[in-house]
Amino acid sequence: MNSNKDYKAIIIGAGPAGVGVAMKLYNSGIKSVLILDRNDKIGGIPSFYKREKGGVKTFMRWSRGAYPVFGQDFAKWLEKLISKTDIEVKLDSLVLEIDAKGKTVTFVNPKDGKLSVSAEAIIMASGSREENIAERKWLAGARPSRVMYTKQLLNFDKNDLLPIKKPLIIGSDVIAYAAAAKLKAAGSSDAIIVDNTSNPKCPIHERLYFRFWTNPSFHGFNAKTMEIEGKESATGIRVNGEHFDCDGIVISGELIPNSELALIGDLKVNVLSRIPVINKNNQLSEPGWFAAGNIRGGFHGAEWCYFNGKRTAVSVLKYINKK
Amino acid sequence: MSKSGKLLYNWPDNNFDESLKFHDASQLGDIPYDVAIIGAGIVGSALAYQLSQYKVKVLLVEKNYDVGEGTTKGSSAIIHTGFDAAIDTLESELVTKASLEWPELAAKLKIPLRKCGAIVIAIDEEQEIQLDKVYEKGIKNGVTDIQKLSGKEVKEIEPNVSEKVRGGVLVPRESLADPFSASTAFSEIALQNGTDIILGVEVTAIENKSEKIKTLVTACGKKIKTKRIVNVAGLGSEHLARIYGGEEFDTNPRRGQFLIFDKYSGSEINRIFLPIPTAKTKGVLVAPTIFGNLLAGPTAEDYPHSYENISETTTEQLQLLKEGASKLYPKLQEQPVINIFAGVRSNCKQGSYWIRCNDNSPGIITVAGVRSTGFTSSPALARYLIGKLQDELGLNLEEDPDAIDSRPENKWPGWWKPGYNIKELVDENPDNGKIVCFCEQITKADVIRQLDSPLKPRTLDAIKRRTRAGMGRCQGFDCMVPIAKIISDHCKIPLAEISKRGPGTEISSTSTSNN
Numbered sequence: 001m002n003s004n005k006d007y008k009a010i011i012i013g014a015g016p017a018g019v020g021v022a023m024k025l026y027n028s029g030i031k032s033v034l035i036l037d038r039n040d041k042i043g044g045i046p047s048f049y050k051r052e053k054g055g056v057k058t059f060m061r062w063s064r065g066a067y068p069v070f071g072q073d074f075a076k077w078l079e080k081l082i083s084k085t086d087i088e089v090k091l092d093s094l095v096l097e098i099d100a101k102g103k104t105v106t107f108v109n110p111k112d113g114k115l116s117v118s119a120e121a122i123i124m125a126s127g128s129r130e131e132n133i134a135e136r137k138w139l140a141g142a143r144p145s146r147v148m149y150t151k152q153l154l155n156f157d158k159n160d161l162l163p164i165k166k167p168l169i170i171g172s173d174v175i176a177y178a179a180a181a182k183l184k185a186a187g188s189s190d191a192i193i194v195d196n197t198s199n200p201k202c203p204i205h206e207r208l209y210f211r212f213w214t215n216p217s218f219h220g221f222n223a224k225t226m227e228i229e230g231k232e233s234a235t236g237i238r239v240n241g242e243h244f245d246c247d248g249i250v251i252s253g254e255l256i257p258n259s260e261l262a263l264i265g266d267l268k269v270n271v272l273s274r275i276p277v278i279n280k281n282n283q284l285s286e287p288g289w290f291a292a293g294n295i296r297g298g299f300h301g302a303e304w305c306y307f308n309g310k311r312t313a314v315s316v317l318k319y320i321n322k323k
Numbered sequence: 324m325s326k327s328g329k330l331l332y333n334w335p336d337n338n339f340d341e342s343l344k345f346h347d348a349s350q351l352g353d354i355p356y357d358v359a360i361i362g363a364g365i366v367g368s369a370l371a372y373q374l375s376q377y378k379v380k381v382l383l384v385e386k387n388y389d390v391g392e393g394t395t396k397g398s399s400a401i402i403h404t405g406f407d408a409a410i411d412t413l414e415s416e417l418v419t420k421a422s423l424e425w426p427e428l429a430a431k432l433k434i435p436l437r438k439c440g441a442i443v444i445a446i447d448e449e450q451e452i453q454l455d456k457v458y459e460k461g462i463k464n465g466v467t468d469i470q471k472l473s474g475k476e477v478k479e480i481e482p483n484v485s486e487k488v489r490g491g492v493l494v495p496r497e498s499l500a501d502p503f504s505a506s507t508a509f510s511e512i513a514l515q516n517g518t519d520i521i522l523g524v525e526v527t528a529i530e531n532k533s534e535k536i537k538t539l540v541t542a543c544g545k546k547i548k549t550k551r552i553v554n555v556a557g558l559g560s561e562h563l564a565r566i567y568g569g570e571e572f573d574t575n576p577r578r579g580q581f582l583i584f585d586k587y588s589g590s591e592i593n594r595i596f597l598p599i600p601t602a603k604t605k606g607v608l609v610a611p612t613i614f615g616n617l618l619a620g621p622t623a624e625d626y627p628h629s630y631e632n633i634s635e636t637t638t639e640q641l642q643l644l645k646e647g648a649s650k651l652y653p654k655l656q657e658q659p660v661i662n663i664f665a666g667v668r669s670n671c672k673q674g675s676y677w678i679r680c681n682d683n684s685p686g687i688i689t690v691a692g693v694r695s696t697g698f699t700s701s702p703a704l705a706r707y708l709i710g711k712l713q714d715e716l717g718l719n720l721e722e723d724p725d726a727i728d729s730r731p732e733n734k735w736p737g738w739w740k741p742g743y744n745i746k747e748l749v750d751e752n753p754d755n756g757k758i759v760c761f762c763e764q765i766t767k768a769d770v771i772r773q774l775d776s777p778l779k780p781r782t783l784d785a786i787k788r789r790t791r792a793g794m795g796r797c798q799g800f801d802c803m804v805p806i807a808k809i810i811s812d813h814c815k816i817p818l819a820e821i822s823k824r825g826p827g828t829e830i831s832s833t834s835t836s837n838n
């Protein structure tokens with residue numbers, strides 16, 4: 001086949017999903033692969049869950065008999081897989097924009113500056129983030145310091161800093177309970193977990209698992225509004241006339257796909273949920289564009305994303321071979 | 324080149340740059356100031372900038388740990404033409420004048436400004452009748468380039484406007500600008516021209532107010548001598564005026580909440596959509612921002628000074644706001660909100676732009692009620708105040724031939740002119756290609772450049788306003804801690820001591836100020 005593209009495949013994101021795609025493509029004979037990631041290391045979200053002080057195993061290896069691992073170790077495993085191949089990886093490389101028709105991505109990094117590259121197939125594996133305050137719609141109030149997202153908490157971790165001693169967590173899914181466990185393991189008190197649902201979103205067996213570290217109190221509401229308090233740093237929240245005390249707030253969970261590149265690049269995406277339109281062949285709305293992992297919406301663990309990457313790679317292979 | 328003024332921060336803990344710390348009033352020398360400006364909002368900063376063109380000794384005092392952190396930071400960021408101002412008022416005169424000079428001024432200051440125009444939109448019969456009044460008022464205010472449009476004409480130039488549109492008035496010169504950089508730019512230039520600036524310093528009393536040389540007493544206990552005082556303390560001006568016994572007036576905070584939408588919503592409308600104004604407010608508008616987002620707001624909620632939660636957002640008002648704004652632009656309901664915030668105006672019952680010279684004490688000027696147009700009017704208001712200083716407060720002014728009035732080309736913010744677009748810049752300094760804020764695509768070099776800039780900003784919010792890092796859809800999810808780390812490394816401040824907006828707002832509860 002005669003192609004004027006720079007690569008057979010470009011993967012945006014070196015998290016579990018991106019690495020899954022890359023490995024499957026590589027092992028199936030597609031060697032011309034470029035992975036781009038804006039982080040300074042391979043591994044995506046898991047790479048931020050470190051081992052040391054405050055380390056809690058929050059990643060499940062279901063395929064290996066459901067045993068829990070540290071995120072960092074899962075990320076290292078992904079890194080090792082890649083290191084045994086000659087797949088090209090560019091780190092510190094943020095993809096700025098895409099050209100859907102031209103199958104081109106433009107990225108920037110400290111070495112190349114701004115650069116555009118093209119491929120026959122491009123796979124978006126850019127993961128998800130947590131919904132911000134405004135996006136939750138029922139959160140408002142003051143804007144003190146020490147109101148942070150879980151990712152920020154993890155970032156502190158790398159610097160051996162416990163940013164909150166008396167935590168209040170807003171959101172109640174697995175990520176919230178994992179955050180409560182991490183904080184407690186690092187020396188904070190048991191967290192207060194608050195959400196706008198009557199029961200915690202985190203399933204019971206996961207909650208029992210985190211009991212080993214902490215027993216956070218859960219307070220469920222059906223409130224129109226919840227207000228953050230604090231003139232300087234966060235001091236609590238108000239909800240339905242109740243006040244909860246804290247010295248810092250973690251806004252947690254409620255993942256929203258990192259699909260803005262697709263949206264701005266005219267691929268079909270539901271604007272409000274940010275969930276991209278994906279057909280049964282894992283393709284986005286333009287031929288040659290695919291999506292894998294948590295960019296597809298919902299909450300999935302890292303291993304699921306890795307396998308989803310592999311499954312998506314099968315669709316990519318079909319597409320490339322057909323051409 | 325003239326000598327730079329002193330920049331001092333009242334930063335109590337031990338970790339802050341020693342050379343920038345305000346230890347003692349003697350650091351400012353013992354010659355009394357010709358003019359002390361209290362409040363470094365847009366008005367105080369513009370005044371300092373213009374006074375710095377002359378050979379006078381000026382002090383700018385601000386209680387926050389950055390300039391422009393009061394009312395100035397929470398505005399709609401529109402450079403108004405004054406087409407809808409109350410006729411024959413000082414406000415109308417100043418806004419109209421200033422609007423004409425902003426394009427050139429912005430280019431000097433290196434503040435992005437875009438003339439996008441505005442349309443006052445009528446969506447029912449009653450409003451349609453009012454359009455003539457809006458038009459006539461505009462003409463009377465000297466905004467002669469405005470035009471009446473039919474509903475069909477509005478729809479043609481703004482396809483996403485409500486189907487109900489019955490007509491409009493086009494105001495071509497209404498513009499968007501970066502509200503955050505304006506006070507910074509003014510103050511930076513003033514500092515470079517010799518104005519002394521002290522931050523984190525609240526004026527709490529004035530001694531010898533009737534004497535020729537007065538003494539400012541500050542919350543941190545330091546006393547500073549000055550011949551003249553200009554009170555441009557925004558929401559704090561009434562309290563301050565009571566302290567020195569100025570003529571009585573009443574102000575109250577009027578909250579304005581906003582919704583900010585993600586960038587891909589910014590291109591949905593081309594101009595500022597304005598409702599028919601009422602006696603109380605300009606009403607809820609929908610506008611693109613200079614940054615490429617879309618903004619809806621503000622609300623107008625009056626509270627007494629005693630109301631504690633004045634700068635908070637409320638779910639209920641934001642919901643109403645969204646419904647209101649959707650009347651002009653129905654697709655708003657489908658756009659993703661990425662941020663909510665509240666600004667607070669100072670509403671003066673005695674009227675807007677309430678200015679008193681030699682206010683019961685010789686040498687003191689009180690400025691109050693710069694409510695809804697101060698961003699626009701600031702350069703003209705500053706000149707007006709300089710006139711008063713000369714005519715009524717006996718200030719002699721001689722131009723300073725060494726003074727600068729603009730910032731160099733490399734002061735354009737990184738979000739406006741990204742360094743990574745130029746390969747040589749990346750080769751020279753790889754930090755120009757190291758993105759730290761992914762949503763707004765802000766580089767490490769942008770952050771460091773700001774840390775090294777004249778006002779030496781050290782807080783996360785100060786860096787955010789200057790660079791836009793953290794202003795995007797993820798709201799700091801990815802970049803908050805990495806940026807705190809850059810400040811910590813570059814300025815040798817322990818990470819736990821990095822703060823959002825000064826002492827008491829440290830990002831970690833292990834900060835020494837919490838123990």
Ligand SMILES: Cc1cc2nc3c(=O)[nH]c(=O)nc-3n(C[C@H](O)[C@H](O)[C@H](O)COP(=O)(O)OP(=O)(O)OC[C@H]3O[C@@H](n4cnc5c(N)ncnc54)[C@H](O)[C@@H]3O)c2cc1C
Pocket residue numbers: 012013014015016017018036037038039043044045046058059060093094095096125126127128129130150151175178255258261292293294295300301302303305
């Ligand atoms: C805060 C948070 C905590 C979580 N905690 C847990 C947990 O404890 N246990 C668990 O099982 N799951 C957790 N998850 C779920 C997590 O999303 C999955 O475990 C898994 O990491 C998803 O894999 P992914 O490859 O789809 O995305 P990610 O792991 O998010 O990887 C996406 C990668 O794409 C890169 N990227 C994104 N956009 C661009 C761009 N424009 N240019 C270049 N690179 C880009 C990112 O840097 C990132 O490395 C958490 C998720 C979040 C957001």
Ligand SMILES: Cc1cc2nc3c(=O)[nH]c(=O)nc-3n(C[C@H](O)[C@H](O)[C@H](O)COP(=O)(O)OP(=O)(O)OC[C@H]3O[C@@H](n4cnc5c(N)ncnc54)[C@H](O)[C@@H]3O)c2cc1C
Pocket residue numbers: 361362363364365366367384385386387390391392393394395396397398399400401402403524525526527555556557558559560563578579580621666667668693694695696697698699700
């Ligand atoms: C919701 C909203 C929307 C707006 N939209 C627009 C617009 O689109 N266009 C426009 O032109 N204008 C707009 N404005 C108006 C504009 O923002 C204000 O007129 C302007 O910012 C007022 O500036 P200032 O310098 O008077 O006040 P401020 O910015 O409040 O400055 C006063 C400063 O004084 C300090 N201070 C107070 N007391 C003391 C003390 N005792 N000692 C030391 N320092 C003290 C404060 O900390 C503060 O920094 C809007 C305002 C709001 C709230």
